[in-house]
Every structure is written in structure tokens, then in C-alpha cells.
Amino acid sequence: EDQVTQSPEALRLQEGESSSLNCSYTVSGLRGLFWYRQDPGKGPEFLFTLYSAGEEKEKERLKATLTKKESFLHITAPKPEDSATYLCAVAGRQGGSEKLVFGKGTKLTVNP
């Protein structure tokens, strides 16, 4: 069964203090690993898709990386507007299933 574990559950940073969020996964045949951002009361918003180990993608202050067992979302010099819950999800090749499995998320708070 595909599983996704995110850590930490919550993270408080000062503005400008860089850090990383972790997503550990177990999947049969990775078809894609996703990062989403979710603001309170809203639907998740797509950030990145990674398809194979060694792949990296960047967008503004965010950089996502992927290994065979985990993914990191690196946040460089964060700003208060980066405060949100960050979700990781995997799509696996499990017996013909096309399911998408999400982790429970990391709630990031960036203080000014």
C-alpha cells in the first residue's frame, strides 16, 4: 500500500530563516510525486511534480528535490506570505490502480 509521511507536522520560522520540509514515501512504481500549497479554507494549489530520483525543480523561494525514498521542499529566505500548509502526494503503479495518496501536510508559519 502506498504511504506518504511528512515531517515536521508544524514549523515556525523567522522571515529569512531557510529550512526544509520532508516527505518520505513508500510506493509501488512511482509515477509522480507532487507538492501542493494549501491556504486555510481553500483548495490545494499545485507547486511541483517530480518524476524520477535526482530531479529538482525551483519556483521563486521554493526548490523541490527527489530521491528514491523521499522528497524535500527547500524554502530559502522565506517571507510571511509563504505561510501555508504544504502537502506532498504520490501517484503509484499499484495493481492497475490510479490512486493519488496525500501526506498529512506540514503547517509552515513564517513570522515577520
Place this chain on the structure above:
Amino acid sequence: EAQVTQNPRYLITVTGKKLTVTCSQNMNHEYMSWYRQDPGLGLRQIYYSMNVEVTDKGDVPEGYKVSRKEKRNFPLILESPSPNQTSLYFCASSLGENTEAFFGQGTRLTVV
């Protein structure tokens, strides 16, 4: 504007009274899915559809039904709602299960 539209946004109902939450997308996406989001449990997939007339169970399908008669619409049906189905529901669509998903605004359902 590309979007996924869910209705209603808020719904309070009584146990056993059948209800339908509608979902429509205007991006000609083949893959659509429903999720519920509960505190401490994260986003869990209820049902997904890979194309018209093709649906399959996600991780928490009990108590829900779906149909996909048209590509753009994917309604979620609760034939006999119970209080444990009180949750925040999201519909999403994408080209495939391993591509960027667009989420609706969410439907907050309370069953009393």
C-alpha cells in the same frame, strides 16, 4: 479561466437525507477525483474517474457514490449521510493521475 467549480460551498443536513455535491471542470480533463479532508487525517481520496463511465474506489469510498456521464461533471452522492461524513470535501481534475491537479474551492458538509 480554467477552474473546477463545486456546489454548494456550505451544507448542513440531517442524517439519512440524500444529497449531491456537484463538481464541474472546464479544462477537458480526463481524470477527476473527490477527496475529504479531516483534521489530523489529511486529504483522503474517496473516488476517482479516469474518463467517462470509468470510476474506481479511492481509500475511503464507503457511504459515497459517484457517476461520470459527461467528461466535465463528476457529482458526489451521499445516499444516506451520517455524522461521520461531516468533513471538508474537495473535487479535483487533471489530465491524468500523475499530472498537475486543479482543486475546487471546497464544500464544507455538516451532518447532524
